Amino acid sequence: MNSAAAGVLVLAGTPIGEVEDAPPRLRGELExxxxxxxxxxxxxxxxxxxxGVQPGGRVVSYFEGNEGARTPELVEALEGGARVVLVTDAGMPSVSDPGYRLVAAAVERGIRVTxxxxxxxxxxxxxxxxxxxxxxxxxxxxxxxxGERTARLREVAGDRRTLVYFEAPHRIDDTLAAMAEVFGAERRAxxxxELTKTYEEVKRGPLAELARWAADGVRGEITVVVEGAPEPGPADLDPAELVRRVLAREEAGxxxxxxIAAVAAAAGLPKRDVFDAVVEAKKTGDIPKV
Known part of the structure; x- marks a missing residue:
């Protein structure tokens, strides 16, 4: 298709709470x-x-239940030169909200997305x-x-990055309890x-403490932030992990x-322990992936 003749798909962020937080460009795009x-x-x-905006074009619904059917219709409008603005109830479209299918379809057709x-x-x-x-x-x-929730949490239990989740109020107590069990009761979160709204609240503490707090009921839209896994100490590092770290440094030049010296120093181990782990891995052929 001739992308120059196509329209533009605009993903428009909307306020998560206070209407005054709406970006200035939003009004113009809607009009x-x-x-x-x-x-x-x-x-x-x-x-x-x-x-105080009067929408300039027709308004159609685009939600989880009709994404599959509505996407081709919107792509057709885009290919015809239309400017399509996608908005969700709050925040940025496609981030745990409808929009990914439409973005992917537009990109595939060479349509501009902004x-x-x-x-x-x-x-x-x-x-x-x-x-x-x-x-x-x-x-x-x-x-x-x-069961599926616990399995998903176990996948990232060792991730040292800070983790961010969305959760519904009627599930937050079970979720925090599961996090405390998998990540550890003392992991900070x-x-x-209700961010930016009248009853905004940020409750901080260890996961076990937060799970007990949530057992009494929590209302509103909820985002959970969980501290990443701690850096493993010497006792937590098995030989395969030591070898993996050495190989990663070798690949970096x-x-x-x-x-070996750098890995040993970081782990608080004798250089000989790391050297022996590398030699044994080479001997057995049990080389971990980097």
Whole structure:
């Protein structure tokens, strides 16, 4: 297709709480859109009214239940030159909200996709949590079934990045209890509730303590931020992990002698222990993946 003749898909961030947090560009995009695809058309019209905006184009629903059917229709409009603005109930479209299918389809057809940056519950909660923010991983919503939820948590139990989750109020007590069991009762976390709204609350503490607090009931929209796994000490490092670290340094350009010395120093171990682990791995052929 001729991408120059196609329209533009605009992912428009919407307030997660206070209407005053709406990005200035949002009003112009809503007024100039040919089509506005909204997760909930009634909530969107309330937002437009609060912003003092008269939508310029037709408003259609675009939510989890009709994404599959509605996406081809919106792509057709885009290919015809329309400016389509996608909004969800709060935050950025496609981040644990409808939008990914439409973005993927537009990209595949060579259609331009842009965004109106707006408030983000993920980044807001991360910043307010008091936990490390230099490296983090957004995990979205956990599975509803207990067994699947526990399995998902175990996948990231050793991740040293700060973890961010969304959760529903009627499941938060079970989720925090499962996190305390898998991650450890003393792992620090923050439960961020109703961000930027009247009853905003950030509850910080060890996971076990937060699970007991949540047992009495928690209301509102919730984002959970969990501290990453602690750096393993010498007793926690098995020979395979020591070898993996040496090989990673070698791949980065270090000589083996220097790599062994650096790994041993970081782990608080004698260089001989790390050297023996490398020799044994080479002898047996049991080389861990880097």
């Amino acid at each position: 100039g859109a040919d089509v506005i695809a909204a997760e909930d058309t009634r909530r969107f019209r309330r937002l437009a009214q609060a912003l 965004a109106v940056p707006g408030p983000s519950a993920v980044l807001t909660a991360l910043a307010l949590s008091g936990l490390p923010v230099d490296r983090f991983c957004f995990e979205g919503f956990l599975p509803r079934k207990a 923050a439960v961020c509730r 270090e000589r083996r002698k220097e790599a």
